[in-house]
Amino acid sequence: MGSTRRCEGMEDKLVEYLDGRAKPAQRRAVEEHLAGCEGCSVRAQEFRALWSVLDDVPAISPTPGFDAALRARLVAEPVRRGFWEWMPAPRFAFAALALVAMSVWVASVPRVTPNQSAKIQTAVSDADFSMIRDLPVLENYDVISKFDALSELPVSQDPARAKAESR
């Protein structure tokens, strides 16, 4: 039973061994088995003899018309043009690409409409106006010194007022 199992294990080793392509460890294992197994040893000899017999099949040459027939089929092939082959020249392709990129960039930049521009100007004017309006109070120290309660109020986030206070 043990030798049968070992013989079955020869199935994927014997051909490689006879080929001369087995790794050293595998070669030694096969040689060890062949030395002790007559059946596999005979099989190995007959495989070698078989390979000599298979060499008796002569090679054939393609017929003289082979190349011409192939060329005729190649010529009859439909021409497939890839996407880039439609471009006339590399420099034009580059120019077209640059134009497309620039168009995309210009389109992505946010524009300021006339209404938005007017609103911004109005907002600035309103800030200046309220600063001017409160100026007499701000310049009166007596009034400011009594405004302790104001310190408990949250600081205004208005940048125009913050700028005015910083002066």
Add this chain to the structure above:
Amino acid sequence: MLDVKAGDEQSFELLLRKYRTPLVNFLNRMVRDSTAAEDLAQEVFLRVYRARKEYAPSAKFTTWMFRIATNLALNSVRDNRHRQMDISIDQPVDAGDEDQRTIDVPDRTPSIEQQLLTRGRSEIILRAVHALPEKQRAAVLLHKYQELDYDEIARILECSESALKSLLFRAYETLRVELAPLVKPTEALKN
């Protein structure tokens, strides 16, 4: 092949000159029809040419080429087998006797000794190789006649190396028995 991919037509000519003979021989041994083999070989080169732009050198060119060839050969063999198995539905069958519903074909295959007398040695060998199951046949042809590496043949046949070696073992075992008279001609003549 990379030069062919780049559009070098002369490189394609070089590939053609280098591989047409081994390709025709492989296909001839697979399908046992030299005319069909040449037709299939041309088809292989056509497909190589068509796919040249997509070619990526992730595997050897021969692996790629022989995989195309093997697939075409297997398709051809299967198509021919189906044609040979066609039975006319108009063929009369004796409905009265159940035993005669099947069509019995006498085995007129001559013994190998008779074939030795009437056929060439190479024809007998090719016949035995052609009688192998398709994948075993392809494995033997790629191993014995094209002398490709195991990993290459395994990729072509889309199996593991271990499976390939078992395939080859079983194929050679069958051929060893089938072609025994050729291996030991003196013993065959005694019988």
